[in-house]
Amino acid sequence: MDTSKLKPNDPRVKYETKQVRGKTYSYILGEPQGPKVDTIFLIHGWPDMAFGWRCQIPYLMSLGFQVVAPNMVGYAGTDAPEDIKEYSFQSVCADVVALAREFVGEKGQIILGGHDWGGAIVWRVAYYYPELIKAVFSVCTPLNPINTKKVRLENIIAAGGLPNFKYQLQLGGPDVQARIQGKDMLRKFFLALFGARGPNGETGFTTSEGVLFDNLDKLRPPLLLDEQELEHYVEQYSLHGPPEMRGPLNWYRTREINSEQEAEHAKKNGSAMKYEMPALFISASRDSALPPAMAKGMDAFYTDLTKTEVNASHWALAEAGHEVNRQIGQWLNKVLG
Numbered sequence: 583m584d585t586s587k588l589k590p591n592d593p594r595v596k597y598e599t600k601q602v603r604g605k606t607y608s609y610i611l612g613e614p615q616g617p618k619v620d621t622i623f624l625i626h627g628w629p630d631m632a633f634g635w636r637c638q639i640p641y642l643m644s645l646g647f648q649v650v651a652p653n654m655v656g657y658a659g660t661d662a663p664e665d666i667k668e669y670s671f672q673s674v675c676a677d678v679v680a681l682a683r684e685f686v687g688e689k690g691q692i693i694l695g696g697h698d699w700g701g702a703i704v705w706r707v708a709y710y711y712p713e714l715i716k717a718v719f720s721v722c723t724p725l726n727p728i729n730t731k732k733v734r735l736e737n738i739i740a741a742g743g744l745p746n747f748k749y750q751l752q753l754g755g756p757d758v759q760a761r762i763q764g765k766d767m768l769r770k771f772f773l774a775l776f777g778a779r780g781p782n783g784e785t786g787f788t789t790s791e792g793v794l795f796d797n798l799d800k801l802r803p804p805l806l807l808d809e810q811e812l813e814h815y816v817e818q819y820s821l822h823g824p825p826e827m828r829g830p831l832n833w834y835r836t837r838e839i840n841s842e843q844e845a846e847h848a849k850k851n852g853s854a855m856k857y858e859m860p861a862l863f864i865s866a867s868r869d870s871a872l873p874p875a876m877a878k879g880m881d882a883f884y885t886d887l888t889k890t891e892v893n894a895s896h897w898a899l900a901e902a903g904h905e906v907n908r909q910i911g912q913w914l915n916k917v918l919g
């Protein structure tokens with residue numbers, strides 16, 4: 583079968599919706615041509631959507647997998663509730679589990695993969711619902727163990743910690759939501775986030791400052807998307823009325839609720855984390871938000887962890903699509919035997 587990357591509205595896959603815990607979830611569904619080997623769920627990050635897995639979906643279908651790539655809560659054709667609780671790790675995990683049960687039933691299992699925020703989610707789903715997960719992988723995002731301390735990101739950064747997370751302070755605030763509205767601004771926003779440059783190499787986004795609004799008008803292709811892909815991101819994000827970025831940005835307003843919920847969980851269940859299922863972590867050598875060094879100490883939490891690296895920026899799924907696919911395929915072969 584044709585394993586080239588999905589185009590927008592590609593006829594090789596289906597575009598469906600399901601009601602999940604009171605919300606409409608939209609998702610890309612890829613069915614294998616022959617007998618189904620297993621079901622794989624792919625969870626995207628920010629500022630992305632199911633289409634972010636365009637290089638992986640046809641490849642995994644060709645290996646015989648049924649592939650489900652949801653638009654996560656707040657994104658594209660999925661609802662963007664007002665209540666921040668709906669964006670918490672525990673709520674999003676429950677959404678993923680409920681959607682998975684629709685495909686594999688109460689006793690079945692899935693293979694679960696994530697990128698970026700989706701990587702943080704897959705580690706949490708595999709921790710809270712290990713019985714559902716046959717194998718789990720994350721691209722770019724290392725494990726961040728259950729966070730029982732209620733330390734605010736502002737304080738960590740003011741103390742000189744996590745400088746590569748400084749942009750998250752801007753994203754959780756009002757500016758990007760207020761200023762990135764309408765298709766023209768969305769187009770400039772995606773040019774910035776997907777690496778377009780100005781005439782003197784200016785960037786529109788850095789992990790230390792976030793979106794650089796003054797540079798947005800200077801940015802020109804090339805970037806990691808072609809014209810049709812860029813328009814598809816703009817169209818899909820425009821499915822939500824203004825402020826279009828409210829849903830995606832709500833993911834940066836959950837630190838407090840996540841640490842409250844995880845402290846509560848740890849009080850009852852302890853904070854020991856041990857992953858017994860096969861796990862794969864693919865780091866991206868040039869990811870400025872999630873550099874490979876952040877994975878230090880991660881091995882201790884796994885009984886069967888494979889760690890690899892691809893030569894790519896944060897957008898490894900598209901930038902190093904073939905290499906990411908090769909690594910996932912090789913690992914699945916080993917795991918499924």
Ligand SMILES: O=C(NCCCc1ccccc1)N[C@H]1CC[C@H](OCc2c(F)cccc2F)CC1
Pocket residue numbers: 627628629698699702723724725726750775776787789869870871876896
């Ligand atoms: O913000 C994210 N992605 C946007 C990247 C935008 C970008 C575009 C182009 C170029 C560079 C960057 N991702 C989140 C994903 C969850 C992460 O939180 C979990 C976590 C911890 F809290 C602590 C330790 C490890 C760990 F994974 C925090 C970054």
